[in-house]
Amino acid sequence: MNGDVVGSSFTFGTMSAGSRITLLWLAVATALSISLLFPLFIVDVPPIEDYPNHLARFFILAHPDDPILSKMYAPHWAVLPNLGMDLVGAGLFRVVDPFIGGKVLLALSLLAPIAGVTLYHRIAFGCVSYWPLASGLVAYNATFFLGFMNFLLSIGIAFAGAAIWISLRRKDHPKLSAVTGAIAATVAFFTHIFGLVFLFLLIGSSELADLRRQHSSGELKSSAILTSGIAMMAAALPAVIIYSASPFGGAVTAEGEWPWLIKALRLLSPFAVTSAPLMIQSAGLFVIIIVLVWRHTDFAPGAWLVFGALAVAYVAVPFDIKGGSFVDARVAVIFAFMLFAALNPRLAPARGIIVTVAIVALIATRVAFISSGWSSARRDVADVRAAISNVEPGARVLAVTGSTEGRFWEPENWILPGFYRLYLHLPALLVVDRRAFWPLLFASPTQQPVSTLPPFDRISQMGEPVDWTRLANEPYSLEVLMRARYLVGWRANFDYVLVVDAHPETLQISGLVHVHDGPFAKLFQIVR
Template identity: 45%
Template sequence: MNSAAADRPQEGQVDMSAQRGPSSRWLLTALALVVVLAIPLFLVDVPPILDYPNHLARYFVLAHPGDPVLSQMYLPRWGLIPNLGMDVLGAGLLRLTDVHVGGRILLAFSLFAPVAGVVVFSRGVFGEFSYWPLASGTLAFNGIFHLGFMNFLLGLGLAFAAAAGWIVLRRRGEALAAVAYAVVATPVLFFCHLFGVLVFALLIGADEIARLAASRHAGKLTAAEVTRTGILLAIAISPAVVLYLAAPLAAGAAAPAPIAGVGYKLWTLLTPFMTTNISLTLWTTVIVIGFLAIAWRGTRVSPGVWIALGILAMVYLMAPSEIKGGTFVDVRLGMIVGLLFFAGFRPSLSPRQALVAGVIFATLIGARTIYIAATWIDHRQTLAELRGAMAQIAPASRVMIAHGPRASGTYAERPEWALPGISRLDGQLSALMVIEQRASWPLLFADPAQQPMEVTAEFRSLSQSPGGPVDFAWLSDADAPAARLKQAPYLKSWRADFDAVLLIDPPALLPSTPEGLTPVHAAPFAVLYRIQH
C-alpha cells in the first residue's frame, strides 16, 4: 500500500486511473452505470423511501403558494436556515413538471450526487480518472437513500466535489485561490445541508494535516506554516460558521439522544451497503471489503484519508442518534466512511484482475438494482391500496394517521416497508394526501427553524413536526397519558379536532373500532375511518 505520491504501478499491472482525461471507454462505463441505476425510478411514481413523500408534499406546497386550499394550512417561510438545497430545486421544478415526475428527478439528484462527488474527489486527489470510483455505484441505493435524506445526500456529493477543488488548488500552491474558492463553496454547502459543511471541513482539514505531517517528516515544518494553515482553514469555513450562528437552528442548547448500543453501532456501519434485504446487505459488504483486502498491496491512498477515517471513527463512537433535530446521526457517519473507500483509495490490478473485478462489481450493481426494481414494482400494490382509502377524503379535511400493532420498530410484512434494524419505511407515505387530496396532514416537516414552511395558526395544534403515526390502540383510551401527549399533542381532543383517521398497515384481523369511528374504506394496507362528532 502506497500514498498518493507513490510511484506508478509496476509493469504488467493496470492502474485503474490510467488517463488524466476520461477515455471513451470510461465515459461509456459511466453512462451505463447511470442508465442501470436509473431504471427503478421509471417503475413506480412514488418509491418506498421513508421521508420522500413528506419532502415531496412540502416541495409541492412551496411550488403552489397560491393554492386556495393548501394556503389555508401551510405557508412558505423562506429564511436563513440550512438544508434548503432540495427545497429550492423542488419549488422551481414542480412548477414546470408533474409532481411525481419532478419528484423522481429530485430523487435522481440525491441518488447520483454521492457517486458524482466520489468521482470528482478521486480525480482531484489522484490527478487522473479511475474506474474504481465508478464502483461506488454499488452504494447508490444505500440506507441513507432508503431513509429519504435527500438534502444530506446532495450536500454530501457537493462536499466531496468541493473538497477536491480545494486540494487541487493547494497542491498547485494557490493558497489565496483556494481560500476564495472555499468562501464561495461553504455557503452553498450550508444551504444544501449542514453536514455538507462538516464533511468539507473534514476532508480539507485531513488533507492539510497530512501535508503538515509530510513536511515534518522531511524536516521542513515550521511554526509559521502551521499557523498559516490554521488561518487558511479558519477563513475557509468562516462563512458557514457565521451563517449557522445567524440561523434559528443555533438557538437553544443541544439535547442529544443517548448513545446507541454496540450492536446497533456495528449494524449502522453497514449503512453504505444497506438495502431492505439483510443477505444482500451482507454480501455487498463482504465483496467490497474483500476486494480491498485482496488488492491492498497495489492500492494507493490519498494522504488525508487515514486521518479522515480516524476522526470519523472517534466521532462515530461518541455520536448520539439524534441532536439538534437531526436524526440518525451515527447512520450518516457510516455513509461517509463508505464513500471514502471509493474516493480516497485507488487499486492497481493486472489486466486479468481488472477484468474479473469489473465483472464482479457490474454483477453486484446489477443484482442490487434488480432487487430494488422488484420491490418497487411490488410497492405499486401498496400505493393502490392507500390511494383507494385516500380517495374518500375531501379537500381541507383534517386526517390523523395511525398504525396497527407492530412486533418491533422495524418489523414489516413486505420487504419494501422496512430497513432492517434501522426503521420502518412506510410512516410518511400518507403525506400523499396533501398533494393528491389537498387534505391536512399532521406530520408534514414544517418547522421554520429547519424547513422553509410553517403551519397556519388554525392547524398548528393539529400538527407534530417531526412526528410519526400514533398507535391505533391508543384511540380506545378515554384519556391520553402525558407521555403520549408529548409524542402527539393533538391526541388530547382528537375526536373534536379531526375529521377522519387513516390506519396504515392494519393487522389481518382488524381490532375493535374505537368509539366515535365509522369504517369507510378498508384495504390490506390502509383503512379509513370517519369521526362522528
C-alpha cells in the same frame, strides 16, 4: 498508459490511449447512472421513508398561493442548513408534475455522492479511474432509503468542494482557494450541516498531510503554516457567521443512548436494503473486495486522518444530534464513500478482473432486487391513493398505522431490517393529491422553511403516526401525548382516520364509518 500502472480494470495513468479510454470511461459511467436510476422509472412513489413528507413540503413551497393549502401552511424562509432540496424543489415543482419533480430530486441525491467521489479521486490521484464508479455499490444505502436527501446531496458537494480546494492549493493559489472554499462551505451549509463538517474534515486533513510532507522533506516554513491556517479560517468564516445567525445555531444537543449492538448493526448502513440476507452478503463481499485491493492501493493525502476521525465519530456519536437522527448511520455511509474516493487500487490483470466482475455483479443484483421490490410496492401505494381519493380538499385527516407488535419484518417491501419502517410518511400524499391537512408535516421553524398556520398548528406535531391501538386507549398517557398531542379531542378536530399498513386484526372503534377498506390502507370517516 504508464508501464507501472497494472490492472487497468480500475486505474488509468497518463492515458496514452487518450480519447478512446476517456470515451470508454464515460460509457461505463453513463451505464452505471442509467442502471442506478432504473428503479425510479418504474414507480411514482418509491418506498422511501421521509420522501412523501419532503414531497408535500416542496409542493407547498411551490404553491404558496393555493387557495386551500395557504390556509393551512405558509412558506417560512429563514437561514437554515437544510434548504438545498427545498430551494430546488420549490422552483422545479412550479413547472413539472410533483411526482416527476420528486424523482428528479431523488436522482440528484442518489448520484451526487458518486459524482463528488469521482471528482475528488480524479484530483487526488491525477488520473481517470473506474474505482470511484464502483461507489455505485453503496449508492442505495440506509440514508437513501430513509429519505435523507439533503444529507446525500451535501456529501457530494463536500467531495467536490474539497477537490477544488486541493487543486487550487497544489497550484499555490491560497487566496483563490479561500474564496472558493468559502463558497463551497456556504453551499454545503445551506444543504446540510453534515456536508459542511465533512468538507472541512477533507480540507483540513489535506492541509495537514501537505504540511507533514514539507516537514519530512525539510522544506516546512512558518509561512506555510500561517498561509494554510489563514486560508482555512477565511473559508470557514462565512459559514460560522451564517450558522450563528441561524435558528439552528446555539448549543449542540445530543439524545439517545449508545447501544453497542445497534452500533454494530449500523455498520451495515452503506449496504442496507429491504432484505437482511442481501444486506449482509453485500457487506461481506465488499469486505472481501477491500482485502483483495488493500495491499495494492495508493491512498489520497490525508486519507488516514479522515478515516480515523470518522471511526472515532462513529463510536462516539449518539442516535440524535440537534434533531438529526441516525447520526451513526450517516457516518458509516460517509466512511464507505470515502473508501472509493481516497483509495486508488493498482491491480494485476487477473485480480482486477475478479474484483471488477464481483462489483458489477453485486451492483446488478442490488438494483434488480430494489426494482422488483419497488414494483411490488406500487400496489400498496395505489391502495393508499385510492383510499385518500375519498377525502375532500381542506379536510383534516388523522393518520395512524396498523398494529406492528411482533411484525418487525413485514410488510416485506416496506421494512429496512434493523433500521426502520418505510411507510410511515405515505399519508403526506394527502397534501399533494387532495390538498388536505395531516398533522405530521415536516414544518419545524429551526429545520424547514414551512410553518403550520393557526388553528392547524394546535393539532400538528412533527413525528410518526401512532399505532391504531392507541386510539382506543383513552385517556392517553403522558408518554403518548408527548409523541402525539393531536390525539386530544381527535374526534372533534379531524374529519377522517387513515390507517396505513392495515391488518385484519385492526380494531373496530365506535363512531368511525368505513369509507375505503383496502388490503394496505383503510379510511374511516369520523361521525360526530
